[in-house]
Amino acid sequence: MSYFWSLGATGVTMGVLYALMALGLTLIFSILRVINFAHGEFYMLGGYASYFILNAFTGLHPLLVIPLAGLATALLGLVFELAFLRPMHQGRIERPDEYAVLITFGLSFFLLNLALALFGPYPHRPPSFFEGTIDLGIVRLSADRLTASVMALILLGLLLLLINRTWLGKALRAVSQDKQAAAVVGINSLVMNSAAFAMGAGLAAMAGALLAPSFFVTPDVGAVPSIRSYVIIVLGGMGSIQGSILGGLLIGLVESLGVGYFPDPSRALNYKTAFGLVIFALVLLFRPRGLFGRKEA
């Protein structure tokens, strides 16, 4: 039985981090109606930001760097949104859908190769949040992994507070639901676009910074998390915040338990992504709009 709980704990700790990453993508999609194909690169930049800040300021506790990494990447996201996505929402781009796909793909390739040129191909690891392992009786987890998970949970809580209790959150939700109606009550959707893109980039970066001590950072480290995030946001329902959180947890659990109980251990790890995709397919079969997807107006 403790084996089951061990796998479950691993799945939940990872699931929370998956949710944080996916939430950034959801935020961007629900406001801008753009799939950000550079989301994995923001995750990667968060890891590098954490690594280099901690190298430059050796006295800093690694946990303090998480918001700094998020902020730095959010600023980069803001600049990108203002320079390349705003013209699309101002009607200055002839084929905005195709443009959005190409421009975010372009950003992805650019950042990946820039990181390779600037930081080199070798994996780097920022210092641990806390050294050692934590034994919770039925489950033993690395202190880094547990800390990352708890931090992700706190960030998710703060984000929900922001979305539900602040003027900015209400404005974002209003734009997400109906841009024209939001404009009528004085909400500038262009400003909300910028805010959402910056926040989305920042969330991905914080997920990257939280996981960097466990998974390290290389230029292509964001590839797998970004693909998983696309799965999670569709599973949870495009644009749904609670759907992204539940989807992240579900994928984390299914991956962990799937690897733990798949009959053939030699292939169990290889099928890890496939376990998540089975759940994804099953959910879409019965709920084509995802777990919390809403009908189009």
Place this chain on the structure above:
Amino acid sequence: MQRKSVSTLVVILTIVVLVTSACGSTPEPQVVVETVMVEKQVTTVVEVEKEVLVTAAPEPQVEGDTILIGAVGPLSAPGAYQAGTEMRQATEMAVDEVNEAGGLLGKQVELLFADSEGLPERGTAVTERLIVQNGVVGVTGEYHSGVGIAEGEVVHKYHVPTVFAEPWADEVTASGYPEVFRIAPSIEYYSSIATNYIAAAGWKKIIFITEDTDYGRLNGPVWQQQLADLGVTDVEVIYADPATEDFTPILQRIQQDPPELLAGIITGIGNARLLRQACDLGLAPTAETAYYGSVDTQYPEFWENVGDCGQYVFFTYVGLPEALWNAQTEAFITSFEERYGHQPGGSAMAAYDAAHLLMEGIKQAGSADPDAIIDALENIKYTGAMGDYWFEYTSKKPISEGVPAWMWHQWPTPNTYILQYTEVDQSTGDANVVFPTERATGPLYTSP
């Protein structure tokens, strides 16, 4: 707009699903276990080859002031670009040294290094481009086995002499192609060093977590077979995508019945991730479970990523340990460190020697004629950073009865040693050479 975006997403996800399915259904590679059968295949290949008309290659570019040398290796994902980057650096160094010494055939050598990305189709394309478009005289480099096999077909098609530095698959030279030479160990040879060491150390229950690539899929069954021949039968192989982030669930599964030896045969970032996560769980390396790392354990970045977990890890080192360095090795290491600011790994050493060997072959041939270069390479005696090079089985001494097919144009004594780190932050130079025992500088195994 949303519908279109969703459609795009669905298309992408479909591709992901298809790729995942394709990976999962990768057929098991056929492993030849009977030497006699291998020889029959090679004999057939060699016989057929005599009759095959080689595609007319473009004239090698030796007309102007330069002579062009092609090199291939992974410089970007999904290839092992850490290794590829230092291979490029070492190859550039070798070419610069030859140019400083007066060049080749009275001309300066120009190196064209192409990124094969760790993908066979990419390796095929860039090698063909180097030959057809650029007109290189010879090719060197490569790291990945699957890519090396594909590139071997191209250089054979255009009859371009090639000295491979790092692809290990037996098939690279077992093809019997006259153009292909290799200084890296074959998988059978490389594996035999590790399996003999494992048997000598006395571990009986072993789990390998190996990467799900040509390299890993070829390795797994060979290791199992060799260990079975040595009387070690409780051996399990688990395959993993080398880009796997989280090994924890499978490690928790292994922890239910821990082995005496856990081996991580994963190149790139996966090597350090696997070790770190096994260590975090308290699974390995411990007094009960030893840990065997992949070749990437040799790189200095290993310590930054695994910290204290790296102590007591052992690994196969393809290169010359410091205790066995010759004058050329000393000169290479010193120059490399001065030029690039870090110690070279075994891949750099191999790339450096392979490039020099190719250029020495051209020099001894005295022309850019492929047949003359191949003939020169078949008769070469050259001392490089990793030792004295020669090729035993050539057109003048074909593979004979009882000799494995991969010995064709193969350096017979590639440097392959087992090293163990006994201290944190130890360099490969300070690590104990623990096997083969006649070259050992420390005890067979030091337990935590």
